[in-house]
Structures are given as structure tokens and as C-alpha cells.
Amino acid sequence: MSSPEPRVLRYVDALREAVDQEMERDPSVFVFGLDVDDHKSIQGSTAGLLARYGADRVFTTPLSEDAMTGVAIGAAMAGLRPVHVHIRMDFLLLCMNQLVNIAAKAHYMWGGQVKVPLVVRSMIGKSWGQGAQHSQGLHGMFTHVPGLKVVAPSNAHDVKGCMIAAIRDDNPVVFMEHRLLYNTESAVPAHPYTVGPGESRVCTRGDDVTIVGISNMAQEAIRAAELLREVGVTAEVIDPIWLMPLDIDTILASARRTGRLLVIDNGWMAGGLSAEIVAAVAEAAGPSAGIKFARMGFAPTPCPTSPWLEDHFYPNPGSIAARAWAMVRPERERWVPSAESAKLAYQVQFKGPF
Amino acid sequence: MSVNGNIVEDEAHRLYRALRRIRRVEEVIAEIYSSDKIKSPVHLAIGQEHVSVSVCDCLEDGDWVGGSYRSHAMYLAKGGSLPGLMAEMYGKDTGCCRGKGGSMHIIDVAAGVMGSSAVVGSQVPVAAGYALAAKRAGEGRVVAVFLGDGATEEGCFYETLNFAALHSLPVLFVCENNGYAIHEPLAKRRARPGGICAVAEALGVPATRVDDGDLFRIRDAATSFVTRMRQGGGPALIEAVVYRWREHVGPNEDYDGGYRPLSEALPWMEADPVARVGALLDADVRRKVNEEVEAEITEAVRFAEESPVPRPEELYANVFA
Numbered sequence A: 001m002s003s004p005e006p007r008v009l010r011y012v013d014a015l016r017e018a019v020d021q022e023m024e025r026d027p028s029v030f031v032f033g034l035d036v037d038d039h040k041s042i043q044g045s046t047a048g049l050l051a052r053y054g055a056d057r058v059f060t061t062p063l064s065e066d067a068m069t070g071v072a073i074g075a076a077m078a079g080l081r082p083v084h085v086h087i088r089m090d091f092l093l094l095c096m097n098q099l100v101n102i103a104a105k106a107h108y109m110w111g112g113q114v115k116v117p118l119v120v121r122s123m124i125g126k127s128w129g130q131g132a133q134h135s136q137g138l139h140g141m142f143t144h145v146p147g148l149k150v151v152a153p154s155n156a157h158d159v160k161g162c163m164i165a166a167i168r169d170d171n172p173v174v175f176m177e178h179r180l181l182y183n184t185e186s187a188v189p190a191h192p193y194t195v196g197p198g199e200s201r202v203c204t205r206g207d208d209v210t211i212v213g214i215s216n217m218a219q220e221a222i223r224a225a226e227l228l229r230e231v232g233v234t235a236e237v238i239d240p241i242w243l244m245p246l247d248i249d250t251i252l253a254s255a256r257r258t259g260r261l262l263v264i265d266n267g268w269m270a271g272g273l274s275a276e277i278v279a280a281v282a283e284a285a286g287p288s289a290g291i292k293f294a295r296m297g298f299a300p301t302p303c304p305t306s307p308w309l310e311d312h313f314y315p316n317p318g319s320i321a322a323r324a325w326a327m328v329r330p331e332r333e334r335w336v337p338s339a340e341s342a343k344l345a346y347q348v349q350f351k352g353p354f
Numbered sequence B: 001m002s003v004n005g006n007i008v009e010d011e012a013h014r015l016y017r018a019l020r021r022i023r024r025v026e027e028v029i030a031e032i033y034s035s036d037k038i039k040s041p042v043h044l045a046i047g048q049e050h051v052s053v054s055v056c057d058c059l060e061d062g063d064w065v066g067g068s069y070r071s072h073a074m075y076l077a078k079g080g081s082l083p084g085l086m087a088e089m090y091g092k093d094t095g096c097c098r099g100k101g102g103s104m105h106i107i108d109v110a111a112g113v114m115g116s117s118a119v120v121g122s123q124v125p126v127a128a129g130y131a132l133a134a135k136r137a138g139e140g141r142v143v144a145v146f147l148g149d150g151a152t153e154e155g156c157f158y159e160t161l162n163f164a165a166l167h168s169l170p171v172l173f174v175c176e177n178n179g180y181a182i183h184e185p186l187a188k189r190r191a192r193p194g195g196i197c198a199v200a201e202a203l204g205v206p207a208t209r210v211d212d213g214d215l216f217r218i219r220d221a222a223t224s225f226v227t228r229m230r231q232g233g234g235p236a237l238i239e240a241v242v243y244r245w246r247e248h249v250g251p252n253e254d255y256d257g258g259y260r261p262l263s264e265a266l267p268w269m270e271a272d273p274v275a276r277v278g279a280l281l282d283a284d285v286r287r288k289v290n291e292e293v294e295a296e297i298t299e300a301v302r303f304a305e306e307s308p309v310p311r312p313e314e315l316y317a318n319v320f321a
Ligand SMILES: Cc1ncc(C[n+]2csc(CCOP(=O)(O)OP(=O)(O)O)c2C)c(N)n1
Pocket: A034, A063, A065, A087, A091, A094, B070, B118, B119, B120, B121, B147, B148, B149, B150, B151, B152, B178, B180, B181, B182, B248
């Protein structure tokens, strides 16, 4: 019996399918937010939902993110399951008061009597002049706050499973997408499935260094691992997928084995996820484990628009590979892959392994 | 457009030059765009330029303007550097933000252009802060802040109007109501689509609505508000009903998108303020203005193309003051 060809979907279509299947299954699910119902349908991620479920369950809002977040929270406490959509993560800063002061705390401070089953979707932008106010990865601000779950799926398979898990979760989930992942493809089962809170993924196996890549940095780390393989270094790339709750055990076990942990964040390093992951592994492993640590992330600056400056703002497969090489072969000469081979991961169609 | 007899020749000349210059700058940006030399999301004001031109016509050196991601017109109308704008579009070191801001974030401090901000509504309270400082300085300076209809839905709009009225701040809120926030019409965002002025009035901010795209009516309203402000009067709001001819972001038209028909745009295009003010001039005069404008733009494009790219170290400059 030959197994059927797996179905390959783009990230954006897998995301759309997840919401569609959950809306079909559960009439309490609804989707709202600026522009979810227009012809561009949030880059296609809400396409067809209005036609299928109607304007009661798929609707745009006034430009009032702060209040709309409160509305989402109230609706969730009253028994609905909102998916509130923002086209950029930067705009979540307008939602911060409601998310941090109410959504995150409602269940706890009101003695466990109410729940906030809310999904807040947002997309990180990159390149083509997105600039300082349309490119931020603010996940570290949210993982800081008890009561919020945070997820950053990096491929089509996981985005579907994570979205279904997020909608079914009884807690507020900050769901972080990345614009440059939208067209990437991978095998996506047609049936509904979950990639639940706390699940992570070992993307490539390796013995020399553990590389953790967050959000689309997981894709860039996989590409870096390919570059490293060409020079005889094997990297174990781990995609944490869920940042809160975080599967630190998988990262810890890998780092213990390889003796090296390089964390690549899709955000700034100061006070962020890369610091958290390194600290958690260092604490759990202790000094006797002798693990070497390094981190990479956005340059400690706002994001510039000029391409000549932006090139130096983000880690890329070349700079990740070079850093890993320096950790693994400190005695050898510095090695930097050629610019051509280090092309950003999104420019190379990526289909797995999953 | 009510072309009343008392519009003097050199006034029409000045206004036409300003309008034509902005229109052509944005058309040229749109033409260059397909070459990928401008890697920046451009929000063109084509069709709406006359609001910036008419309001800035009553402003002086020392006054300030602030705006959104759609601020090329405001920037140029207030006297912002054209080569600086063009080089910023190209991401060059000579750009008005040294390549760090792009089309959405532009500034010219010397010309009184506050930095424009791409988070909807965020410029509104910042402008009121400039007005607070202007009031404290007591020199009769005013601030005009440009915002879209969508921006009036953000909480900070109401909060700022309330504060500005409370403190009698010299700030003119200029709402360019083009009927859409991206592709969403006002009727999907407001129970009372015509209620922006009423809201302002209720908060203590006198408001005037100009619904016919008449540059001179907008300017008259701005002049009387600004004159009052210079003498210690408080804030005011002008709602100028306009139409955005191109897509929300990008260089093209989008009447095939299905959210608005071309027929809705046509009356606005027929009443094009650039052409109508131009018609007040002799053909020869108009031709001369056009030639001068083209020469200036050509020079700005050349400047942008030939300017150096920023050095990598520049990435780390100016994080802190
Ligand atoms: C706080 C915030 N929410 C959403 C966006 C995305 N966005 C960019 S422009 C825009 C529409 C704004 O419409 P309007 O204020 O009418 O200005 P116009 O573009 O029509 O000039 C939206 C929703 C944003 N930039 N900032």
C-alpha cells in the first residue's frame, strides 16, 4: 500500500483553514478586527470566512484597538471565543492595557470564576521599508506577564495546529505570525489537529551545537544548519513554537548533549526570550554541565527603513552559521558563508522536514 | 470651487505651484516605484493635496505641522526639503531621516515639520504637546495636525481634543476625511458617519466641515481659526471631505478591488483642485510653473540617485540622544 502524497499548503492557507474548521465546529468562535472582511482579507488569511459565516461572525471594527480588545475580553468572558486580528504586532501596544491588566488576570484575580478564551492574532512585518513601527517582535513583553500564553509558529503545519489549539484554549493566547512566512509551504494534514501549548519541535538533528530559532528565525536557523553541514558542523535546530508555556526540557536535553546553545530571537535581546531561554538552561544544567551560550537577535536599535541599514539589523542564515561555527571551532579561523549561500531562508522554498 | 474675484494673481500662482509640485512629486514617486529603487510603503495623497496646501498657506515660520504615514503633501506644503524627501524614499544617507524613516516617517525640523508617525492617531496628542509648548512660549505660534477619518476613531483623538479644549491649546486638527480607512468605508465604522464635527464640538472644539473639496473654503476656515489661535484662542477642527485617487498604499489605482467604484471617484477627479487653481493662471504662466516644478523634481531625483548609501555603523547611531 503506497502512502498518499502529503498535502502541501502555504502558511497563510493553513492558518485560514484552521480558523475555518474551528468556526465550523464551534458557533461561539468569531473573527473580528480591522480589515478582516475586505478583499485583501489580511493577506488572504481570512479569505472566504465572511462568505461562509456571515457578518455576525466575521467583521471589521472602528480603528479602536484598545476598546476592541476590551470588547473581545468581555465577549470571551460571556462565553464567546473571539479571534481578534491585527495586521501588525506593533498595534498590540494599543491593546496592552486590556491584555495585561484584564485578560491576563481575570481568571486569577476573580478567583477562578471567569475565563478569557481569546486569541489575539498579529503579524510581524519585515523589509521593504516596514521600519520602526511595523516590524517589532514584542513577544517578550507578553511572556513576561503571567496569564498570557504566547505562540509563534514558524511553518504551515504548526500554524494550523497552533491556531486550533489556541482557539480551544480557555486562556488568552497571543498568536504571533510573520509576514515572510506566509508563502512558505509544508505538509499540512486536512483534518483538524492541534499543536498544543508547550509543544516544541526538533527541526534538524545534530551533535555540535543546539540552535533555538524563534518565529521565522527557526526557518533561518534551519538554513544556517544546512550551511554548517557543508563545513562539517551538525546543528540541532529547535523551534520552541510555544513561548509561553515554553518546552525548556527539550532545549535543555539538547544543549546538555551538544554542549553549546545558540538562541536566535526574532526580537531584541535585552530582557527578552533569548535571555529567558539561556537563563533557564543555565540554571537547570548548572555550571558543571559546561554549556557554552550565545544569543543573537535584532540589533539593539529601532528598525531602520534603508535596506543598507536593515541588512545589519536582522540575524540571517549567514550570520547565524558564522556564530555557530565560532562556538564549535573556536580554535579555527573565523568562517563566514558566502553572501549567495546565505540568502535569507524565505527566498529558498522550504518544505520540511516535519 | 468658488473662485471669487478677490483671489489675486500671485496668490493663485503660489497656490498652483504648491499644488502642482506635490502632485508631480507623488506621480514621479509612483513612476519610480516599479523600478524597486524606492523600497518603502508609499501612501500617496494624490487628490487630497489641496488640504495641506490650503492649511499651510496660513501658517508661518515657527508654526508646526504633524501628520500620519500619508504626509508627503503636508511636508512639502510646509516647506520640507524635496531632495531630503526623495533621498529618504531611496533609503540614502542624505534623506530627511538619514534612511531610518522612509516614506511613512518624515521630518524637517527647520521647516516646522514634526516627524510623521505610522501608528494611526499617534501624531495627534504629540501635536497637542507642541501646542502646549507654543502656548507656554507665548509667541503666537500654532500647530496644525493632519489626520485621517479613521484616526478619529482612536481613543487618543477624543482624549487629545478634550485636553486641548481644556487648556485652550493653539492646535488645529485637520481631518482629511477621504471616506475610507484602507478599504473600509465610514459607514462600516461609525453609526453616524457625518458626526466628526459634532463630536469635536461636544468636546469644546469648534469645528467646520468643508465637503466640496474647495481649497479656498478650507483656507478661509483655517485662516479664521489660526488667527484666533494666535491671539490666545483655543483649538479648532476642520473636517475636509476629500477623495484618495490611488490605492491606500502603493503607486497604483485600485478601482478593480471591488470596495469602491471608479464612478465614485470621477466627480472628484473632474473637480481636481490642481487643475482648477491652475485654470486661474494664464496658460504661459502655468506652463512656466510646470517647467520649473519638473526641473526641481528632476534635480531631486538625481540628488537621491547619486547620494551615498548609509554606512553600516549608522545603524547604531541615534538610539539615545
Ligand atoms: C493603530 C493602528 N492601527 C491600524 C493601523 C493600520 N492602518 C494603517 S492606515 C489605516 C487606515 C487609516 O485610515 P485614515 O485614518 O482614514 O487615513 P487614510 O489612510 O485614509 O489617510 C490603518 C487601519 C495602523 N497603522 N495603526
